[in-house]
Amino acid sequence: MRLLILALLFVSPLCFSKTVVVIQSYHAEYKWDSDYIRAIQSTLGQKHEITFLELDTKRLPKPQWSHKVESIRKSVAELQPDIAILGDDNAFSLMAKHLVDNEIPVVFFGVNGTRVQHPALDHPLVTGILERPFFAQSIRHLRKVLQNRDRFLILMDDSITMRNAVNDYFGDARQAQLYGSHLDIVLTNDKDTWLSAVDNAHTQYDAVIVGTHHTIRDAENNYVAPGELINQAYYRSQIPIFSFWDISIGKEQGVGGFTVSAYQEGLTAARLASLILNGVNPDRVPQIKSLSGHYVYSKSGMQHWNIELSPLIASQSNFVE
Known part of the structure; x- marks a missing residue:
């Protein structure tokens, strides 16, 4: 059927x-x-x-x-x-x-x-x-894109959506191994905590992969627009930021990934x-x-973080700029 x-x-x-x-x-x-x-x-x-x-x-x-x-x-x-x-x-x-x-x-x-x-x-x-985010497919893809690919920070808001997505795949675990890479999963609705994780990610990880970041608020409990947050992360991160969703990829945002469309x-x-x-x-x-994800990349983001795609992956990718 x-x-x-x-x-x-x-x-x-x-x-x-x-x-x-x-x-x-x-x-x-x-x-x-x-x-x-x-x-x-x-x-x-x-x-x-x-x-x-x-x-x-x-x-x-x-x-x-x-x-x-x-x-x-x-x-x-x-x-x-x-x-x-x-x-x-x-x-x-x-x-x-x-x-x-x-x-x-x-x-x-x-x-x-x-x-x-x-x-x-x-x-x-x-x-x-x-x-459901394409957790396994994303890690498998990034291991083909990156030379350093041993540790990834998965950074999300602490929304019902993200808790469900993570629990559906990883259960209660917030650390995991996929295709030989170690994953640490952080869910938070606090702007300072989220950005601090970005600031310090280069000391432990080879890349950041963001989930949704749409329920995050600042210290005064003001709503933080997702575009504003990923824009700040773009300029503050010393390692590339990828995404599980194509809506977070573009100029001064995430660089790319295998994404839900x-x-x-x-x-x-x-x-x-x-x-x-x-x-x-x-x-x-x-x-x-x-049913299916797709490869999406930002050309300016690739230049910003010195990312190069193989001819095969490039031929299969959509470029947003």
Whole structure:
């Protein structure tokens, strides 16, 4: 069945125009969201009516989330969508049960949470893509890119998303060995701690690999924009900074890596939604993990940290500048 579904993902939608609602955990100006919005629009936009609704949970204080949820519930009631696509954990945790209780099929993506945290994952009207960083593939790739590749610092925020991703792969361990390289895993929501780890990384490690860094706050509890943080890290780090996500790679950011793609996640979710819009029951569409990563590199970052790619890897990579 899984192979059949994967094959069907590449079949063009055949159904008549229907109503699709996409509920974002975050906001359209955030690069992760803007990339998957493009993918969903490109796949479903010519055939169906799509409405995008933002929970805006990165910028809104948590006490305000309930008011935003109520507003979106009213919008959904007015739209009466044929299907809902939910982007990331907050949208799923805040909206999935309400949607299936109203018999609206749900396709999710970007969800790192478990069935304990998200019981609605087991509902027959729910399917989608469980997002997981490519830990093993990333280390294997970097061992081909770097001459010094014995020790890596994996640096993340201490969000539910990152805790789930790390625990899913490493369990409770915060040190590990992969392909002969030693990994130390640090999760923190404190700006000073995060940047201090970057400052001192060269004394112990050959490279830093960042996960998400989107729930970090400063000493006054002010939210620190992810772009601002990775920009500071770029200038302060004496060793190259790679990333598990392509949204953290670019000019004055991370240099590259084998990454999860927001566009690919959105594309796969849209294709799963197409199956359901064509009449396939959601419980016949298996939930899957992120299907494929891609090599992404910043040319200016490569120059900054003196990184050279082999002709083979370069031919397989996307360059963001």
